[in-house]
Amino acid sequence: MHIESRGEGTPLVLIHGFGVDHRILLPLDPVIAGGGWRRVYLDLPGMGRSPIGEIASSEGVAAAVAGAVREAVGDEPFAVLGNSYGGMLARRVAHDFGAQVLGLATLAGVFVAAHGARTAPPRTVLHEEPAIFAGIDPQVAEGYRNFAVWQSAAGLENFIETVQPGLDAMDQKALERIAEHYSFDVEPEDAASAPFTRPSLFIAGRHDEVTGYQDAWQRLDHYPRGSFLVLDAAGHNIIGEQFELVSAAVGEWLGRMRRHAAGGAES
Numbered sequence: 001m002h003i004e005s006r007g008e009g010t011p012l013v014l015i016h017g018f019g020v021d022h023r024i025l026l027p028l029d030p031v032i033a034g035g036g037w038r039r040v041y042l043d044l045p046g047m048g049r050s051p052i053g054e055i056a057s058s059e060g061v062a063a064a065v066a067g068a069v070r071e072a073v074g075d076e077p078f079a080v081l082g083n084s085y086g087g088m089l090a091r092r093v094a095h096d097f098g099a100q101v102l103g104l105a106t107l108a109g110v111f112v113a114a115h116g117a118r119t120a121p122p123r124t125v126l127h128e129e130p131a132i133f134a135g136i137d138p139q140v141a142e143g144y145r146n147f148a149v150w151q152s153a154a155g156l157e158n159f160i161e162t163v164q165p166g167l168d169a170m171d172q173k174a175l176e177r178i179a180e181h182y183s184f185d186v187e188p189e190d191a192a193s194a195p196f197t198r199p200s201l202f203i204a205g206r207h208d209e210v211t212g213y214q215d216a217w218q219r220l221d222h223y224p225r226g227s228f229l230v231l232d233a234a235g236h237n238i239i240g241e242q243f244e245l246v247s248a249a250v251g252e253w254l255g256r257m258r259r260h261a262a263g264g265a266e267s
Contacts, residue, residue, distance in 0.1 A: 001042060001068040002049035009036035010102070011073040012254075013093065015065065016041075017084030017108075019175055020166030021048025025083060027162060027239055031247045035254050037079075040072045044086070046174030048166060055174075057181030058113070062092045069093060079257055081105040081250070084211065084236065088113065088184075094196055095188040103257040104223075105201040107246060108208055108238045111215040113183035120212030124149060126233055132156050140164055149207045149235035158240040189222045199260050200226035201253040203246060205234035225260075227253065 004022060012032060014025045022041035032039055045064050046052035055061055069078070079102045082090025087109020094104040112118045129151040133141040136156070144159045145151070189196075200223045204213030213230045220228060229249055234242040 001045065001064055003043075003068055003072050004041040005072065006039040006041070007033055007037065009038045011040050011076055011078035012037045013040045013042065013069055013072065013078055013080045013090075015080070015082040015086030015089050015093075016044065016047070016166070017082075017086050018044075018179075019047065019170050020163055021169055023048075023162045023165055024239070025081075025162075027158065027243060028081075028247065028250060031251055032254065035251075035258070037254065040069075040078075042068055044089075046171040046178065048169055052171055052174035052177070056177045058088070058178060058184055059181070061178060062089055062096075062184065065089050065093060066096060069097070075100070077102050077261070079103045079105075079254075081107070082109060083107045083239070085110050087111075091188045092184065094198075095192050101198060102261055103199040103201075103253065104196065105203075105250065105253055106216070107203050108205055108211055108236050109202065109216065110211050111219060112211075118212055119214040120209050121207055123209045124207045124235070126150050126207065127152070129153070136160075143167065147235070147237045148241065149205070149237070150233045150241050155237070155240045158243075159237070163237075163240070189219055192222070195222045195224055197225055199253060199256040201229070201249060202226060203229045203231065203238060203249055205236060205238045205241070206230050206232045207234065208236045208238070210236040225256075 016022050016024050021043045043050040045055045080090045080093045087106030094101045127150045132153045144156050202216050231242045239246055
């Protein structure tokens with residue numbers, strides 16, 4: 001699995017969503033870099049620069065991610081952040097690695113794997129800005145329109161720089177194979193013998209028609225150190241549409257982890 005490591009310090013593993021690659025999370029890199037964190041970006045199997053191999057399910061992806069984490073961090077304490085499908089995998093990592101994990105964050109994370117079982121709002125577009133599409137490849141423009149709740153020049157630029165490259169690089173047949181076995185055998189929280197008590201953060205878009213936000217709230221009691229945030233004017237493209245608020249929340253979560261670790265509290 002392709003791993004891109006940046007900086008020095010305590011490892012923070014970052015896991016992207018389905019059909020894109022690690023570049024979708026790079027806008028957060030300057031936010032994280034100043035806090036003494038070594039950013040460990042993964043390209044999931046069949047996406048970015050990681051070949052699919054024999055993997056044919058989310059269980060297989062989770063096993064590959066666990067192997068990549070062991071390769072990248074060894075026995076060091078680390079934190080994990082996941083976006084969309086990467087949020088589902090980050091929850092799995094947090095529970096499988098137990099006390100080694102300093103904290104967990106998900107951004108527009110998947111909490112219910114089966115699309116038909118999710119509680120999500122209908123597709124909504126709060127703001128359209130036709131002028132920004134002048135001179136843009138029609139396929140790219142359509143991809144952004146289908147992704148955006150609040151259209152803007154900055155949002156389109158973010159999409160072109162951090163989302164479209166992953167869409168272009170993905171192995172479509174490989175992803176179709178994984179999609180047929182998208183659910184875990186058991187959800188991480190259901191498999192756990194106790195709540196996850198390290199500092200956590202769960203950010204959702206109020207208008208996210210892909211994963212919604214209410215399903216995350218069903219796990220509220222499992223994360224007693226969790227901040228649960230739902231942001232207006234944001235859909236599934238939560239980093240591109242509410243970057244300032246997402247950045248502030250991620251920064252606060254990083255600080256909470258540092259304070260928790262410095263306090264020596266056992267969880």
